[in-house]
Amino acid sequence: MRTSIATVCLSGSLEEKMSACARAGFDGIEVFEPDLVASDLTPEEIRARAERLGLSLDLYQPFRDFEGVTEELLEANLRRAEARFRVMNRLGIDTILVCSNVATATIDSDEVSAAQLRRLGDLAADYGVRVAFEALAWGRYVNDYRRAWRIVQLADHPHIGTCLDSFHILSRGHDPAGIEEIDGEKIFFLQLADAPELSMDVLSWSRHHRLFPGEGEFDLAAFLAHVLRTGYDGAVSLEVFNDTFRQTASGTTAVQAHRSLYTLADETARRFLDAAPSSSVAPVQAPAGIDFVEVQAEDTRDVEEALEQLGFVFRGQHRTKPVRLWSAGGARIVLNEQYARGDEPHLSGLGLLYADVERAERRISDLDVPRMPRPMQAGEQRLPAFATPHGPQLFLASAPANGAEPGWVGEFEHGYAPDAPSHLGAFDHVNLVSSWETHDETVHFYGSVLGFEKGSVNQVASPHGLVRSRVLRTHDGTVRLPFNVLPAVHEEKTEHVALVSDNVMAVAHQARNRGMRFLPVPANYYDDVRARFDLDDRYVDLLRSHQVLYDRDEFGEFLHFYTRRIGGVFFEVVQRIGGYDGYGADNAPVRLAAQSRLDGARRQG
Incomplete structure (x- = not known):
């Protein structure tokens, strides 16, 4: 299992976050755009630093408010996307996360959204980039992973796939069993987050109260099993927005995060896949x-x-x-x-x-x-x-x-x-x-x-x-x-x-x-x-x-x-x-x- 983590999970500068992730044992990271913008390192220097640390740069995120818009706004969005693709090439990142539109969508049509993503795919192909389309739980029109997958199917483009995020799916109570109907090769990225049971708007819940696997109430072992049954073999990554984690030492949080992924893999393998986990962690044993x-x-x-x-x-x-x-x-x-x-x-x-x-x-x-x-x-x-x-x-x-x-x-x-x-x-x-x-x-x-x-x-x-x-x-x-x-x-x-x-x-x-x-x-x-x-x-x-x-x-x-x-x-x-x-x-x-x-x-x- 390849492990990855979004830099938004940790405190500190981008350089400090990268070092903490490498020490904790992560294979790669998702580069959160605000961390890149605030860094005084060039994209080339970040790429070189990742290579020295043994980290892959797995995902550039987020790219917001693209689909479901007027033609005039679409042209502006494509220009915006092309600028990001150039930066990704400098970083050596080949996948970008595109979140379903929250603010600027005015056209509620799967066909229109698919056509616009297809045009984005054509542009992405010129730069060797893949687009992972994700349904945000508070998306204006697209807030269900099943609808995001239908749009990806309609787009029918080799550079357009989907991103699955456990929080956006489970926080809305959507049945994750439908994930198994998705072609595993079209799942371009997987993000995991746990969360406590809270009664509040889903945006605030997501932005402040996500947790690492095993700390909240979601059944992430079952969720991960559904994803793995599709044949998905990409990175298993953490995207956790949490006010506490962004105030505590990055090294401590990174170790905590890495441990949570391995215990999740262990639980998933033993509960659902009838197999020994690839992580070779000794089985759990409750005290007597x-x-x-x-x-x-x-x-x-x-x-x-x-x-x-x-x-x-x-x-x-x-x-x-x-x-x-x-x-x-x-x-x-x-x-x-x-x-x-x-x-x-x-x-x-x-x-x-x-x-x-x-x-x-x-x-x-x-x-x-x-x-x-x-x-x-x-x-x-x-x-x-x-x-x-x-x-x-x-x-x-x-x-x-x-x-x-x-x-x-x-x-x-x-x-x-x-x-x-x-x-x-x-x-x-x-x-x-x-x-x-x-x-x-x-x-x-x-x-x-x-x-x-x-x-x-x-x-x-x-x-x-x-x-x-x-x-x-x-x-x-x-x-x-x-x-x-x-x-x-x-x-x-x-x-x-x-x-x-x-x-x-x-x-x-x-x-x-x-x-x-x-x-x-x-x-x-x-x-x-x-x-x-x-x-x-x-x-x-x-x-x-x-x-x-x-x-x-x-x-x-x-x-x-x-x-x-x-x-x-x-x-x-x-x-x-x-x-x-x-x-x-x-x-x-x-x-x-x-x-x-x-x-x-x-x-x-």
Whole structure:
């Protein structure tokens, strides 16, 4: 598969974009005309630079508002096109993107449009150029790829073909299955973009909110399969207009974009083409569970106190590092004071268990995810570590058989073995934070690279604005990772670890007896819960006395409480009753407001 990307996807100068694309591994680029116009390099210098970088120049774009016009305007458009063809010859580009007319079309006739494209084809032939005609989703008359293809057929010219763009097709809800009726040799170019589900005009949606494959809601694997079944063998290119990508470093965005194409090719081949992908990326494998959560700080004593109050057991000090292990049930929390001078407690690592850790490691490496150095000494278990877009490191470990503890636990000494049954079990979920700049890449990383399923996007009110939240989880729900995108004015980046309990009241009672001060829940909340769920007064009083929150849906009930924030981390204990599968979303504003009040009191005090 030949990969390409439009320079409009990236920030920086044309020269910077070209270098970033080459480093990321792209085979070619689409030259976006405004990037060329703003460059101080001549077309010949750009061509030479591309050759040095090993990049092909695949497409010149866009050429707008050509067809469906009066004869007088057509003559002007042909003169305009000829000037572009001369520049293309200097660049060494043989294909131009012609978008369906938006502004100047006055003749709604396929025959007229085809005749005018045929004249453009005659001119293009003189310069050795091909014309890829594309139906814009907001085209004045031509806004459907099937109509664009009919016009190309009517034009019946060897230098006139079509360009297929996933956004223009899928954003309008057009059935992409009809692509298979197109002659693959007449598909001159293919552009891909994903997008979130939004209710807005399609032009604004397109210009500001496109995403790379795997980050949005379009089924691009099915779309690409339709195209490949035509026999199309040209470049698979990205054209993504996105305000965030045009503000972030071009090198980072280019790597993210290239990775998205390879995961898409992998998914397409395996789901639809019954074949191993040409990219030879190792197959995706969802994790079997959470191995451990790592909290890092210069001083972790306050975290240790909270864990002990919750019922965790100290399992020992690592024999070679300033790292300690605590566990309860199947939950293991590593406290790391190494390389943390001046740091408050924060979530710094997440360990995932895999049935085949070597295959998981190979896939992540194949997709160019950066490895993180992890010093080891003789006798220590190897835990491959990788960078994540949102910050904490990702560790991979083999899932032990029969519920046994992983081998690395034996590296911790002078601790205690659990001596009594615990009301705490494994991790229910780990709630993480991603910035607005990295959120889309994070969704792609956990979804397409690691095999998590993407939940719907929810918004929760906080005192500082709306918090956008999305859950990424394995199909069986064994691993759940809600991700929050905080408001721009939010002052605290806080993440939390949620623990499963079979008796949340007992855990809360024991924690209080050990001196824990819970996150305070206002009395108004319990009055509201009583009214909303018609709960017995004595039961509400029990909830209130333990600062436990409550939720219920048609499948079951949900009980949970929160510890106070310790630096940038806190803990939650949850009990799911029946088939409840949510996270108490209606209680999140109460939690956020309570934390904000404590933060304000701490600053004033």
